Amino acid sequence: MGRNLQNELPFSMPRPSKNELLKRLRPNHPDEQLRFGYLGANEDLYQLIEKDRETIKRLNLSYEELASAIERLFQTDDEHVCGNRIFREYYIHSPVCPWGDFCTTGPFGLSLKVTQIFVVNKDCPEGVKTRFVQNSTIPLDYYTMLVKYDWAMIFSDLHPHLIREHHFLEGHETPYRIDPERAVRYLGLS
Numbered sequence: 001m002g003r004n005l006q007n008e009l010p011f012s013m014p015r016p017s018k019n020e021l022l023k024r025l026r027p028n029h030p031d032e033q034l035r036f037g038y039l040g041a042n043e044d045l046y047q048l049i050e051k052d053r054e055t056i057k058r059l060n061l062s063y064e065e066l067a068s069a070i071e072r073l074f075q076t077d078d079e080h081v082c083g084n085r086i087f088r089e090y091y092i093h094s095p096v097c098p099w100g101d102f103c104t105t106g107p108f109g110l111s112l113k114v115t116q117i118f119v120v121n122k123d124c125p126e127g128v129k130t131r132f133v134q135n136s137t138i139p140l141d142y143y144t145m146l147v148k149y150d151w152a153m154i155f156s157d158l159h160p161h162l163i164r165e166h167h168f169l170e171g172h173e174t175p176y177r178i179d180p181e182r183a184v185r186y187l188g189l190s
């Protein structure tokens, strides 16, 4: 997931044009070097946001509620949420928001913090749970499978900002997508 210096100087970043934003959101952007990106290669950002808005409304949920629930995950030391096990991963910082307006870490923040959380489905096979207990780092190749088989949800500390400020839950091709229906189920929202 190598990151460049630009990520560490978020406050000097200019706001991207619409085209630049779309490039930053796609997988394998040369500067961002995030394998999954935020949006599938052929997904339409604005249609995605509209569709998710309808789902959020249908579920009688709000962006604020969803963002706060994820924030709480990062603030608590609890080992479970809604019966599902919480596993934390530590790093120095998360990526800068693709809109160029926010970073979860200040420019001089160099200490390790929880940047990513796996909430592992209480109903997933025992072998999967064991893998989390044994491995301190879950390989990237495993992420897509975790979502495909509904074994876990992956939360980033950037998610609350993306949801609150941009109403963006990420695309269907990235395991970082915050699918509202799954979030309700995993985090016990109603």
Ligand SMILES: [Zn+2]
Pocket: 097, 098, 099, 100, 101, 102, 161, 162, 165, 166
């Ligand atoms: Zn932003």
